[in-house]
Amino acid sequence: MGFDVDEDILQDFMIEASEILEQLSEQLVTLEQQPDDKDLLNAIFRGFHTVKGGAGFLSLTALVDTCHKAENVFDILRNGQRQVTPELMDVILRALDTVNVMFAEIQNREEPTPAEPDLLAALEGYCRPETEDEAVEDSLTEVTAAAPAEPGLAGLDDSQYQQMLTELGPESKASTSAAASDSDSDDITDDEFEALLDQLHGAGKHGGAPEVAAPESEPTALDDDLIDDLEFENLLDELHGSGKGPTVTASASSEPAPAPKAEPAPAPAPAPATSAAKAADKAPAKATTHSAPADTSVRVDTKILDNIMNMVGELVLVRNRLLSLDANHENEDISKTVANLDAVTGDLQGAVMKTRMQPIKKVFGRFPRVVRDIARTMKKEINLEMVGEDTDLDKNLVEALADPLVHLVRNSCDHGIEMPEEREAAGKPRAGVIRLTASQEGDHILLGIEDDGAGMDAQKLKEIAMSRGILDADAAARMTNNEAYNLIFAPGFSTKVEITDVSGRGVGMDVVKTGITSVNGSIHIDSEKGVGTKLQIKVPLTLAILPTLMVLVGKQTFALPLTNVDEIFHLDLTRTSMVDGQLTVVVRNHAIPLFYLQDWLLKGEPRARQQQGHVVIVAVGNQQVGFVVDGLIGQEEVVIKPLDQLLHGTPGMAGATITSDGGIALILDLAGLIKAYARRYV
Template identity: 45%
Template sequence: MAYDDSVAADFVIEAREIADRLGEQLVALEQLPDDAELLNAVFRGFHTIKGGAGFLDLAPLVEACHVVEEAFGCVRGGKRQADADLFDGAQALLDHVQRMLAELAAGQTLSPAPAHLCERMRLWAGDEATPAAPAAPVAALAAFAQGDGPVSDDEFEALLDQLHGGLPGAQPPPPPAPAPQPPRAARPEASPPAARAEPAAEATLRIEARRLDAIVNLVGELVLSRNRLKTLRSRFRDEELERAVTAIDVATTRLQGAVMRTRMQPVGRVFQRFPKLARDVARMLDKEVELVLEGADTELDRTLVESLADPLVHLVRNAIDHGIEAPAVRERIGKPRAGRVLLAARQEGDHIAIEVRDDGAGMDPEVLRAKAVEKGVLDAEQAARLGPEECYALIFHPGFSTRSNVSEISGRGVGMDVVQSKIRDLNGRVQIQSRLGLGTAFVVRVPLTLAILPALLVQCADRAFALPLARVQEVVRYDRSRLRWFDGHPMVDLHGQTTPLLGLRRWLGEREDDGDGHLVLVQSGDGCLGLHVDHVRGREEVVVKPLPRPLHALPGYVGATLTGDGRMALILDVDALGRAA
């Protein structure tokens, strides 16, 4: 059957959303097998994907969904009780459904689910199972097109049954009767208002992401012009100009907020895949785990939702593997057999905080110190000086792992450093909280959007630079009396702690300034860095622009922006500055 590529693209988007929900619903139904509403939701989810796949003549996808649908149909009909074999088989086939959807999205030929998995579902359903019917002609759709009335959900489901894999003999309901036509002499205006009214429905529009991105870029240009106007108005003492600039400022702020909201998505779109992930990992490790989701309706930028998926997957897997103890161990120490993993999101000002917390064994700083020395990350003297939080940060070191054996889940020394790197690429940071015997929490904080960056503008050698505000911890006057030297490297003594110091003038190759200037304390790498600058200009929301081509190969910069006075300011890479220090 020939079909438009846009139809397949729309199907993939919707089917992936349904499949993600199915993973969450299957886990919930396994815990509440008597919940009829959940059972119907699972049945309808597989049924809906099967119907769309049949319309597109995707036989392997139809078959995989059909055998699961038939098995749950037996449960709905009271023929069998749901058990672990059913849920294991359904989850395994759901993995293959998601894999086939990915193949369809990539334009690849679908590879069918393993025959033994489909046969396993058929055997479970017994005599109730029927083979999936081949795709039927679409003539039945034409019958519905002749009617003027709306098609109910039940009518549409019955139509899908007849077209694609429904029970033999199923017939669609007759098409809705045509609406009575007014007499020819009657004028449309004569019809009573109630007869012309349709039920109010919320209109939605699917739009390509690139078009939204183009609008965001245009709004960014408007924000830059607004900032320029706000700077210029101080030079003119004109009341009408002041009112006009103020009106533009208000309108631009509102427009910026409205456009940004169009790119916002609930983080729940990522969260809904984790119940299945937690179940699969727990079964693989012979552990019992309860996953709790909170704040799934918290919204953030679409690109951030997509980019956070992989880091959060690793953090949840890590919590189950490293954090949660085996059921027998938990019972022995007085804990419930099932461990608890919390995945929660909340908004904190212009940032989103996502927390992955477990009630497991916690992290032992002494074990981390010993492992760091053993792996040559630190010498014994350096390790002894580390505080607990600094010990926790050791797990972000490349190749660092406390596991003595390698498993399919972890222990290869790859993972946590990648998590930190990806979060930093999003201008975010990861904090660790842990209590031995009580559990560990990873708190990821990222900005609401990547298009607008809250920044601290600083000046050095008559040039402006921007520092991501999320990395700035403190700004103080620079005091030369605090300067220390350690192995030939400058350090600064602040609040009783010695922090590496980097003069921005020195880093730029300029002559050092004899004045005091300011010290900006920023988070860099696993620790802090004191950055010596000439002046601090203040906080400003900047629009991030790609670096000019001549600067692409220069280390230490992540982008550029225009300040309110029309000057270009380079956005500094604080991790690169830390390495330089």
């Protein structure tokens, strides 16, 4: 194991290998759709080769073996000696999964578990040209057919064999000796071995017998284009151990590079994937025309970035306080200074946020493999389209959205896209389409998952909900189609009759809702039976600094996450009514449940419900709810501070913040608040 090397070297390997393995997952799925793409074949070959080289330097033998065999398969593919088939891709993807498992073990500083023998054997089988497959089968057939023709000596041990020779006499011994001599003829002699080394290294340059001129009628192999890349790699592996070949030093002449000396150079990097002659020809020209690019990146621990972000958050609070104080003064110089501070703070906030940003491709990149595997398992034909992969998102959000998005994509593959025969019967193309989109709108990110599958049947969803006690008949009759679609987020709800590896346990969509609401996001469903389903997820751009609506309830200030606020209007009691014992307000002919926040937040201060105030309509998951508040302060960016340990577990409280006037406001967790006090609306 190579964990005793310098930690920086190990970290460099893990960072580089991690990026390569992510790319390989996408490239392999793309290759199955574009099997004749030579550039893609070469890129995959280089990916396995690079990982193998780094693993060889760290003496990670198990990883080297798997990558080396996968690399050999792609060398055969890129040379046109094999065709890409689904069966071959199954083996290669399984090899990639094995490499990923090994890589995870290495990250945990554990010895990587060797690949299973049947996988290595399958890779080995694909390492030879397709023409040899038939030859091997033919030779096995001939051996099997010829085996019964010589039954004579199969069951004799050594003593019985010698006794038989003695009884037969000296003639049999002589013939046996001759036969033994013939059987040894498969071993090459010293002269033949020297000649073989001369072909590989040049006469007399391998430390063996002195150089002997080759006859003019028999030119050596050096007159050709030397050995190819793979043979050169294999030769170095044999001479120095797998993945430990010395770096080839380019010379000015076009002659082949000499073999390494008895004391190899200390640099243990893997040998380059070019022949010695080509390296000798090209290296000098490159050295004179190009210089190595300067390293413009630096690796920083995410904890340091989080600390910087926290300090920027504190600066934002100070800025808010100064802006509030400046509004009460008429000093022009102070106003200009505060305005400059406001601009600089905004720029600094944006710059620091960029250090935490990652492209949504970090999540999208895994979906081609997910869709491909599910399609193969369920015998469906599915095409995946991805738009907006470069959209940036906070690192914490990327991690938080990974599992919910996987559930949604798997759900589209399983429940959405029909079988090819069903699609043809409905007049659709045999292959279904799943489309992933990402875009930024203001301070929010919109994610879309759309399929052209069977869509959802609102009536069927209502019947399932009633049969499982989630819904009663009266509520089902009043429910709109969009409200019925949201039933799939109820805990334990599933439309699957049979449980499979893909779905059917009723936990996936519940996890989706929980994961999205935990990052102050919302999800909306639109579907049409027989046409398809579209889901739209809305999440904030970052979790570090939260835009809020500051409101008054009594004399206390509370902050509502702005991402949940849909609209605000003045309280009008003439627009309220009681429905099933619940106070509601009618907005554009739609009844929305109405709650007085004072009943939940000011329990120790009994007071009559106010006749004047404002109604704040918020979106909680997929449900709209109205909150009655006493006053509106305005929009404000806040930094979430954790609650004291004594307040942990308080229903509906996400944290606290310092307001622009220096006071303290509690930040409301709207989903938790309604779950605690109005369960029927969650």
